[in-house]
Amino acid sequence: MLVVGARGHAIEVLECLRQSSDAQLFFFDDVTPDLEPQLFGRYPVLRSLDEVARLFAQDPAFVLGLGGGKLRKLLAQKMAGLGGVLTSVIAPTAQIGRYEVSLGPGLNVMHHALISNATQLGEGTLVNAGAAIHHNVTVGEYCEISPGARILGGCQLHDLVLVGANATVLPRVVVGEGARIGAGAVVIQDVPAGATVVGVPGRVVRRNAGTESL
Numbered sequence: 001m002l003v004v005g006a007r008g009h010a011i012e013v014l015e016c017l018r019q020s021s022d023a024q025l026f027f028f029d030d031v032t033p034d035l036e037p038q039l040f041g042r043y044p045v046l047r048s049l050d051e052v053a054r055l056f057a058q059d060p061a062f063v064l065g066l067g068g069g070k071l072r073k074l075l076a077q078k079m080a081g082l083g084g085v086l087t088s089v090i091a092p093t094a095q096i097g098r099y100e101v102s103l104g105p106g107l108n109v110m111h112h113a114l115i116s117n118a119t120q121l122g123e124g125t126l127v128n129a130g131a132a133i134h135h136n137v138t139v140g141e142y143c144e145i146s147p148g149a150r151i152l153g154g155c156q157l158h159d160l161v162l163v164g165a166n167a168t169v170l171p172r173v174v175v176g177e178g179a180r181i182g183a184g185a186v187v188i189q190d191v192p193a194g195a196t197v198v199g200v201p202g203r204v205v206r207r208n209a210g211t212e213s214l
């Protein structure tokens, strides 16, 4: 299996994968200079798309191992174009509800995350360590829910939303496409598409930061 990325988040994804499977793992990074050829002296780091295509001919499964919704989406599309099959990573310590949970492909659900009942998560979304998605929440595609963030009951997050670490989105709030919620914010009302909200209570500090390249 290929992990797309070979630094920060990829190292955390490695731990989730190692605890749940003994599949042979490869990593991919064609942008960072001076990387060691093997991560932790053990896992080969592929440096070109040609190498990736050769690996996919043997084993097409890949997982996303980097943050940032737009980048995750771009790389997922690039890997699929080479024959890769977008696959989810669910940490063994994550708590996933058993009723009416709909999980898209290519998720990262990291250690101690909570996905409650009656929830939907779209393709490529990252729910980071200790984050909580409560009942009746819908999360779109390629969103990033950062460590410790809490999305309370009945919220709706459209595609490509970023929720920063330890932020709280109060019940039934709707967050528009590409919006960004700052770390530690408490969001008490709906957020327009592309807006940036920070603080307690959350205030819009920028109106269009997230939408330039949607």
Ligand SMILES: CC(C)(COP(=O)(O)OP(=O)(O)OC[C@H]1O[C@@H](n2cnc3c(N)ncnc32)[C@H](O)[C@@H]1OP(=O)(O)O)[C@@H](O)C(=O)NCCC(=O)NCCS
Residues within 6 Å of the ligand: 067, 128, 146, 147, 163, 164, 165, 180, 181, 182, 183, 184, 185, 196, 197, 198, 199, 205, 209
């Ligand atoms: C909200 C956020 C996306 C804004 O990033 P940005 O577009 O680069 O914005 P800036 O840093 O220029 O900040 C804009 C203003 O908001 C303030 N601000 C930014 N983040 C803030 C936060 N989390 N809480 C309170 N104020 C914040 C800045 O001080 C600045 O205020 P000013 O205009 O009065 O100087 C970013 O600060 C953030 O919180 N990202 C989440 C990071 C995170 O949790 N990552 C998890 C990785 S695992």
